[in-house]
Structures are given as structure tokens and as C-alpha cells.
Amino acid sequence: MNCIVIEDSEVQRKLICHYIEKTDYLTFKRDFVDAVQAVSYLRNESVDLIFLDISMPVMSGMEFLKSFESDAQVILFTSHEEYALEAFEYNVIDYLVKPVSYARFMKAVNKARAGFEKNDNEASDEIFVKVNSVFEKVNITEILWIEALADYVIINTDERKYTVLSSMKSITSKLPSKDFMRVHRSSIIRLDKISKIDNGVIEIGGNKLIAIGRSYKKEVMERLVTI
Amino acid sequence: MKTETKKYTDLTYLREVGDGDTDFIIDLIQTFLSVTLAHILELERLFNEGDWVEFKRMAHIMKPNAESMGIMELKEAYLKIDNLPPNDVGMFVSQEFITNLKQVYTESFIELEQDIKYL
Numbered sequence: 008m009n010c011i012v013i014e015d016s017e018v019q020r021k022l023i024c025h026y027i028e029k030t031d032y033l034t035f036k037r038d039f040v041d042a043v044q045a046v047s048y049l050r051n052e053s054v055d056l057i058f059l060d061i062s063m064p065v066m067s068g069m070e071f072l073k074s075f076e077s078d079a080q081v082i083l084f085t086s087h088e089e090y091a092l093e094a095f096e097y098n099v100i101d102y103l104v105k106p107v108s109y110a111r112f113m114k115a116v117n118k119a120r121a122g123f124e125k126n127d128n129e130a131s132d133e134i135f136v137k138v139n140s141v142f143e144k145v146n147i148t149e150i151l152w153i154e155a156l157a158d159y160v161i162i163n164t165d166e167r168k169y170t171v172l173s174s175m176k177s178i179t180s181k182l183p184s185k186d187f188m189r190v191h192r193s194s195i196i197r198l199d200k201i202s203k204i205d206n207g208v209i210e211i212g213g214n215k216l217i218a219i220g221r222s223y224k225k226e227v228m229e230r231l232v233t234i
Numbered sequence: 235m236k237t238e239t240k241k242y243t244d245l246t247y248l249r250e251v252g253d254g255d256t257d258f259i260i261d262l263i264q265t266f267l268s269v270t271l272a273h274i275l276e277l278e279r280l281f282n283e284g285d286w287v288e289f290k291r292m293a294h295i296m297k298p299n300a301e302s303m304g305i306m307e308l309k310e311a312y313l314k315i316d317n318l319p320p321n322d323v324g325m326f327v328s329q330e331f332i333t334n335l336k337q338v339y340t341e342s343f344i345e346l347e348q349d350i351k352y353l
Contacts, residue, residue, distance in 0.1 A: 016269075016295055016298065016299060017265050018262060018265050018266050018298075019298055019299070019302075021262055021265060022251060025251065025255075025258055026251075029253070062291065062295065105297075105301075106298045108250075109250075109251065
């Protein structure tokens with residue numbers, strides 16, 4: 008699960024980032040000292056889990072939740088229980104009191120993981136994409152890779168290409184994360200279609216070569232089963 | 235008053251969190267040392283101005299950091315402030331409170347700097 012941390016206290020931020028790095032199924036993407044920076048990041052990037060401090064200057068955690076729509080699950084840091092009830096209206100799955108123990112952190116993360124895997128399992132094998140003015144059915148298992156082209160994404164299958172007005176972030180949120188992975192700012196691949204990786208370049212579908220972005224390299228290698 | 239044996243800090247939590255990663259523990263202590271002085275000055279300024287809403291907010295930020303370093307004396311004080319409505323904070327916090335708080339931090343800084351050498 009890709010995650011970010013929004014926390015103004017440097018000490019607490021380092022603690023949480025350390026916990027994330029210790030946890031196998033969490034992939035740390037970025038940390039932010041304020042929610043405004045995070046909003047800007049989330050306009051272009053998709054994450055699965057947000058660790059969010061409530062008490063921050065400029066934009067509080069609650070203001071962030073109210074103003075920003077995201078599919079990401081949220082774990083709050085707060086000792087203000089009065090926020091808890093309201094917070095659960097916003098995809099908040101748990102709240103932690105600082106300083107957080109690793110055991111408590113893991114309890115919250117396991118809740119997030121359960122929700123994440125449930126969403127993945129419930130995902131349909133088919134999606135409808137709007138090509139020009141027609142909605143066309145695409146079987147997700149047939150998708151090889153998806154590439155960004157300005158305001159469009161091109162969905163590549165064995166049979167054909169679908170050019171759709173959409174963003175990478177939007178398309179990522181509609182695909183099961185256990186099967187697909189973003190490997191570059193402008194490329195998403197289906198993991199089981201990888202035939203080989205050579206020197207930072209993925210070969211997919213027998214002949215298509217896709218470069219792995221520098222910031223995605225570590226995550227790609229972590230997701231592959233290697234001997 | 236500090237006695238010969240009394241320590242203000244306790245690194246049990248950090249050691250548990252660090253799980254043998256000494257560099258990480260040192261990094262956290264150094265981060266605490268580098269940010270806390272500014273926090274104390276800000277807290278004192280807010281006390282002098284009688285801005286209890288912001289004073290409470292600042293104390294709330296400082297609480298988990300002090301707790302992470304095992305400074306339980308400050309944790310208790312911050313917890314009391316946290317539970318008071320802003321209008322009552324001024325009755326709880328006095329000049330003596332601020333002086334004592336600064337003293338506890340000063341002693342804690344000395345202890346932590348020593349701890350870093352022997353970690």
C-alpha cells in the first residue's frame with residue numbers, strides 16, 4: 008500500500024516514517040509538513056493510505072478531510088477525541104494518540120490493509136471506458152499496459168488500443184492494485200504480463216519496452232517475487 | 235529539585251521504537267534537541283502575551299515530543315493544559331511554571347546529549 012505522512016512535528020513525522028519503513032506491505036511515498044503541500048501532491052498522485060495529523064497550522068487535518076476528495080484511507084493522529092466521530096465520516100479508519108507505539112500503529116494499519124484487500128477482491132474484471140462518445144467494455148485481464156498522453160490515457164490490450172479522456176490517477180483508482188502497478192509517471196503495467204526486466208526496462212506482452220521511473224524502482228522490485 | 239539519582243529523561247520508548255537502530259535513535263534525539271528550543275521560546279512568548287488558545291496548541295505540539303524522550307514530568311503538565319478550556323489555562327500556568335518547565339528542559343537536554351555519546 009502506498010502511503011504518505013502529513014505531520015508538522017518533525018520528531019513525530021520521523022517516528023511514523025520509521026514505522027512505515029519497518030512494515031513490509033507499506034510503501035512510503037512522501038512526507039509533508041503541512042496539508043496544503045499534500046493537497047497539491049495528491050492532485051497528480053494516487054495513494055492508498057494517508058497518515059494525517061489533526062492539529063496543524065495553515066490547514067488542519069479536519070480541514071484537509073473536508074476539502075479534499077480521495078479514495079485513500081486515512082489514519083489520524085490525535086488526542087482530541089471530540090474530532091473522532093466527525094472524522095469517521097471521511098474514510099478515516101482509525102485514530103492514534105501520539106506518541107504511537109508500533110503495536111498500535113500495526114493495529115490501525117491492519118484495519119487499512121483489510122479494507123484495501125477487500126476493495127481489491129471486490130473489483131470487477133471489466134470496466135467501461137468512454138471512447139469518443141461510446142462506452143466500450145474492456146476486460147481488465149486483457150490489459151497489458153496503460154500510458155499517459157497529455158489529457159488522455161491509452162489502454163493497450165493484445166487486440167487494440169483505447170484512447171480515453173482521463174488521468175493516470177483516475178485510471179489507477181479503478182484498477183485492482185494487486186494486479187496493476189504504476190512504474191513511471193506515464194506508465195501503468197499489469198504485473199502478470201511482465202516477461203522480463205533488464206537494466207531498469209520492463210518488457211511486457213513480448214515486445215513492448217517500458218522504462219521504470221527512478222522513484223518507482225524500489226517499489227517495482229519489492230513487488231516482484233524474485234529468487 | 236533534581237537529586238543525584240533522578241533523571242528527567244527515559245529512553246525506553248525510543249529504544250523500543252528504534253529496535254536496535256542506534257542511528258535512528260540518535261537522529262530522533264538530535265531532531266528533538268534542534269526543534270525544542272524554538273518551541274520553548276514560542277511557549278514563553280505566548281505566556282507573556284496571555285494568548286491561551288495558541289498556548290494550548292503549542293503545548294499540545296510539545297507534549298508527544300517530550301513524552302517520546304520519556305520526560306514524564308512535562309507530559310503530566312501538558313496533559314493538564316490539554317484538558318483545560320483556554321480560559322482556565324492562565325490560572326494553571328504561572329511564571330513559576332514556565333521557569334520550572336525551562337529548567338526541566340535544560341536538564342533533559344544535558345542528559346540527552348550525554349546519552350547520545352554512550353548509545
